Amino acid sequence: MNLSNTARYAIRVISYMAYNKKELYTASELVEALQISDKYLKRILTTLSQHHIIRSIQGRHGGFAITGRPEDITIYDIVAAIEVIDKYYGCVLGFEVCSDEHPCALHKKWAPIRDELVQFLNNNTIADVMTTEFNKF
Amino acid sequence: MNLSNTARYAIRVISYMAYNKKELYTASELVEALQISDKYLKRILTTLSQHHIIRSIQGRHGGFAITGRPEDITIYDIVAAIEVIDKYYGCVLGFEVCSDEHPCALHKKWAPIRDELVQFLNNNTIADVMTTEFNKF
DNA sequence: TTTAAATAATACATATAAGTAGTATTTAAA
DNA sequence: TTTAAATACTACTTATATGTATTATTTAAA
Ligand code: FES
Ligand code: FES
Numbered sequence A, B: 001m002n003l004s005n006t007a008r009y010a011i012r013v014i015s016y017m018a019y020n021k022k023e024l025y026t027a028s029e030l031v032e033a034l035q036i037s038d039k040y041l042k043r044i045l046t047t048l049s050q051h052h053i054i055r056s057i058q059g060r061h062g063g064f065a066i067t068g069r070p071e072d073i074t075i076y077d078i079v080a081a082i083e084v085i086d087k088y089y090g091c092v093l094g095f096e097v098c099s100d101e102h103p104c105a106l107h108k109k110w111a112p113i114r115d116e117l118v119q120f121l122n123n124n125t126i127a128d129v130m131t132t133e134f135n136k137f
Numbered sequence C: 001t002t003t004a005a006a007t008a009a010t011a012c013a014t015a016t017a018a019g020t021a022g023t024a025t026t027t028a029a030a
Numbered sequence D: 001t002t003t004a005a006a007t008a009c010t011a012c013t014t015a016t017a018t019g020t021a022t023t024a025t026t027t028a029a030a
Helices: A005-020 A027-034 A038-050 A075-082 A085-089 A107-123 B005-020 B027-034 B038-050 B075-082 B085-089 B107-123
Strands: A054-057 A063-066 B054-057 B063-066
Touching (some): A075 A107, B005 B063, B027 B038
Antiparallel strands (some): B054 B063
């Protein structure tokens, strides 16, 4: 019942970018600041840019920049870019289908909690996370 | 944000045992009924008996039996026997400490949801799961 | 047009969860 | 006391997530 490590790194790096308000960051700069493994972070950055959460500028003076406003980038967006988001909607007991029409014994109790959980991801944005504490990892 | 497969199998097998009200089940019997891989299920059964959720009788007329009443065996008990339960209490953003004294930016919003989640595991028992539908996997 | 500084892509390595196989031990009937 | 039927233990294999290394491509300055 956790976010993946990769998703957490992604949240962290975008939070950092938003907080420091620079237009463009190079990967090396972010590696330096956040102390995440060089190649790993670069791959995360590429993934995020493929999902248009950030945009990348290639070449000599390249780097990465946030596309939207921090308050428009939800935690959900980031998690969905990194993980298979479907699993957040699955049956808690592992049944194939999970719906009100095909409920398992725990569905009635589980579905509301799961909805809250998804709402939590949707209602919280980078703006909520880009505080000082978060960025002094 | 899922229970592990192994934990789900564990819930399933105990639910089956409780539902069918037999005193003793052999591993092969349970493998047959639940269509879970032979060796895998046996290992799960051993783990569960080590955690005293079921007890095992070795030798010729051996097998496995539930120790308590279905309504006393919580989903939490089973998950805790199979997984490292600590991770259910961790920080959603991955910080080392998670407490009201050392909160991350999302702690205030996350902690209540997490509590509900843990309560869900604690408030639901095998008695809630041991319905017919569940056992016609 | 060469070169340096950046991102992109691909392939490899490691750790953990999931699943399988084989051997050892226990027990009681034959 | 041998043997069959059960659980217990240990080691192996496979799949996925995590992390690393190498090479290719892009861009602009020198
Ligand atoms: S069917 Fe099981 S949680 Fe919805
Ligand atoms: S400190 Fe992050 S959720 Fe509690």
